[in-house]
Amino acid sequence: MKGRVLVVDDDPALAEMLGIVLRGEGFEPSFVADGLRAVTAFRDVRPDLVLLDLMLPGANGIDVCRTIRAESLVPIVMLTAKSDTIDIVLGLESGADDYVVKPFKPKELIARVRAQLRRGESEQAENLSIGDLDIDVLGHQVTRDGEPIALTPLEFDLLVALGRKPQQVFTREALLEQVWGYRHAADTRLVNVHVQRLRSKVELDPENPTVVLTVRGVGYRAGSQ
Amino acid sequence: MRDLTGRVSGELPERRARLHAAPASVRRRWRRSLQQRVTVTTVLLCGVVVIVIGLILLTQIRDQILKVKRTAAIAQSINGLQYAESQLAAVDAINGDDVRTTLDRTRQQLAERGGPAGRFDVVMFVGVGDDAIPIARLNSLALSVPPELRAEVQGGVQSYQLATVDFGDGGSGKALLVGSPIPSSIDDFELYYLFPLDQEETSLALIQGTVLLSGIALVLLVGGIGATVARLVVRPVRDAARTAERLASGRLEDRMRVRGEDDLAVLATSFNDMAASLQLQIRQLEQLSRLQQRFTSDVSHELRTPLTTVRMAADVLYASREDFPPAVARSTELLQAEVNRFEALLNDLLEISRYDAGAAVLEAEPTDLRALVDRVCAATHSVAARQGSELVVAVGGPVVMAEADPRRVERIVRNLIVNAVEHGEGLPVEIAVAGDGHAAAITVRDHGIGLKPGEAAQVFSRFWRADPSRSKGLGGTGLGLSISLEDARLHGGWLQAWGEPGHGAQFRLTLPIRSGAELTHSPLPLSPQPRLPATTAGERA
Numbered sequence: 001m002k003g004r005v006l007v008v009d010d011d012p013a014l015a016e017m018l019g020i021v022l023r024g025e026g027f028e029p030s031f032v033a034d035g036l037r038a039v040t041a042f043r044d045v046r047p048d049l050v051l052l053d054l055m056l057p058g059a060n061g062i063d064v065c066r067t068i069r070a071e072s073l074v075p076i077v078m079l080t081a082k083s084d085t086i087d088i089v090l091g092l093e094s095g096a097d098d099y100v101v102k103p104f105k106p107k108e109l110i111a112r113v114r115a116q117l118r119r120g121e122s123e124q125a126e127n128l129s130i131g132d133l134d135i136d137v138l139g140h141q142v143t144r145d146g147e148p149i150a151l152t153p154l155e156f157d158l159l160v161a162l163g164r165k166p167q168q169v170f171t172r173e174a175l176l177e178q179v180w181g182y183r184h185a186a187d188t189r190l191v192n193v194h195v196q197r198l199r200s201k202v203e204l205d206p207e208n209p210t211v212v213l214t215v216r217g218v219g220y221r222a223g224s225q
Numbered sequence: 226m227r228d229l230t231g232r233v234s235g236e237l238p239e240r241r242a243r244l245h246a247a248p249a250s251v252r253r254r255w256r257r258s259l260q261q262r263v264t265v266t267t268v269l270l271c272g273v274v275v276i277v278i279g280l281i282l283l284t285q286i287r288d289q290i291l292k293v294k295r296t297a298a299i300a301q302s303i304n305g306l307q308y309a310e311s312q313l314a315a316v317d318a319i320n321g322d323d324v325r326t327t328l329d330r331t332r333q334q335l336a337e338r339g340g341p342a343g344r345f346d347v348v349m350f351v352g353v354g355d356d357a358i359p360i361a362r363l364n365s366l367a368l369s370v371p372p373e374l375r376a377e378v379q380g381g382v383q384s385y386q387l388a389t390v391d392f393g394d395g396g397s398g399k400a401l402l403v404g405s406p407i408p409s410s411i412d413d414f415e416l417y418y419l420f421p422l423d424q425e426e427t428s429l430a431l432i433q434g435t436v437l438l439s440g441i442a443l444v445l446l447v448g449g450i451g452a453t454v455a456r457l458v459v460r461p462v463r464d465a466a467r468t469a470e471r472l473a474s475g476r477l478e479d480r481m482r483v484r485g486e487d488d489l490a491v492l493a494t495s496f497n498d499m500a501a502s503l504q505l506q507i508r509q510l511e512q513l514s515r516l517q518q519r520f521t522s523d524v525s526h527e528l529r530t531p532l533t534t535v536r537m538a539a540d541v542l543y544a545s546r547e548d549f550p551p552a553v554a555r556s557t558e559l560l561q562a563e564v565n566r567f568e569a570l571l572n573d574l575l576e577i578s579r580y581d582a583g584a585a586v587l588e589a590e591p592t593d594l595r596a597l598v599d600r601v602c603a604a605t606h607s608v609a610a611r612q613g614s615e616l617v618v619a620v621g622g623p624v625v626m627a628e629a630d631p632r633r634v635e636r637i638v639r640n641l642i643v644n645a646v647e648h649g650e651g652l653p654v655e656i657a658v659a660g661d662g663h664a665a666a667i668t669v670r671d672h673g674i675g676l677k678p679g680e681a682a683q684v685f686s687r688f689w690r691a692d693p694s695r696s697k698g699l700g701g702t703g704l705g706l707s708i709s710l711e712d713a714r715l716h717g718g719w720l721q722a723w724g725e726p727g728h729g730a731q732f733r734l735t736l737p738i739r740s741g742a743e744l745t746h747s748p749l750p751l752s753p754q755p756r757l758p759a760t761t762a763g764e765r766a
Contacts, residue, residue: 020537102529
């Protein structure tokens with residue numbers, strides 16, 4: 001299993017504690033304490049996952065998140081002290097795949113990290129199509145008329161989950177369980193924001209989606225082929 | 226408002242009928258336009274005054290005209306009487322023809338004499354009763370003399386009366402008749418002067434017309450003045466109303482225009498001062514709210530970060546507690562449990578302060594309440610099982626969809642269930658969901674110690690506990706129901722409690738189906754039906 005985790009956090013005690021827990025679970029943590037050096041550290045370490053505190057000195061956690069996302073598809077899990085919708089949505093929209101609200105249990109954090117790192121493992125060779133998109137599951141490739149579309153592993157998984165059962169309407173809770181690995185429904189905002197992000201990449205007109213359709217009051221389903 | 230009107234007019238069926246007869250638009254304008262009401266009222270009042278004054282004036286003028294005419298008539302009649310008396314005194318003979326000739330001549334001479342009372346005719350009678358011989362220019366003139374007047378004159382009194390007289394040539398009209406007996410030794414003679422009143426009538430008609438016209442003109446003028454004055458006063462009031470509406474809709478910079486230095490200008494100035502003061506206070510409150518939100522957010526971050534470290538450290542310790550000596554192991558357990566409680570308390574405090582700061586935002590979406598309740602039951606099942614309580618969800622009925630914030634509603638239901646389990650004495654906790662076209666309701670019922678009278682309102686108070694001596698079994702923060710109440714209010718919903726000592730308690734959450742709609746009823750009763758244990762057992766989910 002991939003194991004390099006970059007911890008971006010300004011609180012030394014928490015960073016050290018995170019290190020203890022991550023090492024205990026067999027990960028290889030490295031640390032950076034401020035936002036300005038976070039991006040440089042990211043390029044040096046080339047981690048498999050980033051744990052990012054949203055409130056950082058130097059640069060805003062949101063900006064760091066955006067910068068990293070702009071140059072990499074690596075999973076990002078936010079650590080946030082705010083459970084206000086606006087902050088979480090802002091974090092997710094700037095590119096984070098998941099978030100953990102402080103104070104969290106070590107087990108919860110590890111579960112989130114594992115769920116993100118597990119993506120793309122042990123896939124069967126499979127070809128799907130949703131709308132005018134072609135999906136090569138094993139090759140992690142999405143193409144429209146031969147043109148590849150870059151998706152993060154999470155967005156890819158979300159699309160595959162919908163595409164595998166094109167007739168089925170997925171509730172947000174079902175998607176949370178299937179894509180994020182939440183056993184009990186957590187926060188459906190995760191689904192809303194990621195569906196929007198996915199649409200902005202795969203839809204020709206995100207205002208009138210044809211690939212990921214909203215079923216009002218229930219959830220989402222794949223567009224017809 | 227409409228309801229009230231309905232009730233009032235219900236007591237006055239007559240008025241209601243009349244109101245309904247009037248077109249709705251007129252009624253609405255009457256109710257809504259002060260200007261129109263002022264104008265119409267002014268016109269009506271002025272009209273009444275003009276009519277009264279006009280009637281008095283006309284009566285006075287008429288009386289005066291008649292009085293002048295009468296005085297002149299009587300004077301002329303006395304004058305004529307003296308002449309007739311002298312003429313008759315000269316006739317000594319008993320010869321009827323002679324008398325007749327004298328009378329004819331006298332009548333003619335009298336009729337030709339002018340006088341102050343204007344045009345007139347003269348009629349004389351000779352003899353008594355029905356045999357009396359009239360001496361007149363026309364027979365119709367003699368017939369016009371009313372018998373009552375003649376009776377009085379034959380009684381020897383000079384008298385006058387108003388009567389309708391036929392002057393011949395179709396000229397018939399009102400006339401003043403003055404009659405007097407002519408003293409004579411020969412026979413009974415009566416002399417009547419007939420003064421037609423046509424000139425006076427014409428004058429009166431003219432005066433009446435003038436009074437009527439000026440009355441109408443006056444009423445219209447006063448109406449116009451009323452309308453203008455009302456408009457002058459109403460316009461700034463309307464301005465004020467419009468500005469107030471704009472202020473109420475959040476445009477706090479709006480002000481009234483101030484013109485001149487009159488009372489209306491004072492109104493506008495005071496209004497603007499009020500608006501400015503309101504604006505200042507609202508700004509201050511907004512500032513305060515922002516500061517509070519900021520503070521909450523900062524406290525949140527500052528407290529949560531160290532708490533996370535403590536929490537993780539406690540978890541690491543807890544995971545290896547078996548390697549510790551007993552006292553340290555137990556300490557680790559206590560640390561772990563209390564960190565959990567501390568965290569719950571911090572979360573609840575932050576949530577409450579977010580409500581206090583007005584920072585809570587509703588994120589409503591169509592939500593299946595039945596599925597939501599099932600989810601919460603699944604999540605709280607283990608907690609209930611630890612207390613020996615069973616969660617019984619009443620099944621059946623259609624899916625209940627409501628525009629609600631699922632996170633908040635889940636939190637409410639979770640709080641209600643945990644609360645019911647905590648106070649349920651290990652007895653089953655029953656949960657019901659129902660909905661209709663307007664509202665949806667969820668009830669959570671326990672069969673524990675119940676609530677004493679007055680406690681149903683207190684349960685939502687912060688940090689309130691039913692019985693201080695009771696153990697804090699599930700480690701509730703004492704804020705759960707307060708937060709739930711705020712959550713319900715944010716939806717425009719109700720959260721109510723019912724309870725009786727020894728019979729348990731029931732909490733009911735009622736939410737509008739459409740976000741923002743006003744609640745009028747709840748699909749489920751607040752106090753539970755009499756207990757039917759067999760039925761509840763059958764309804765087990």
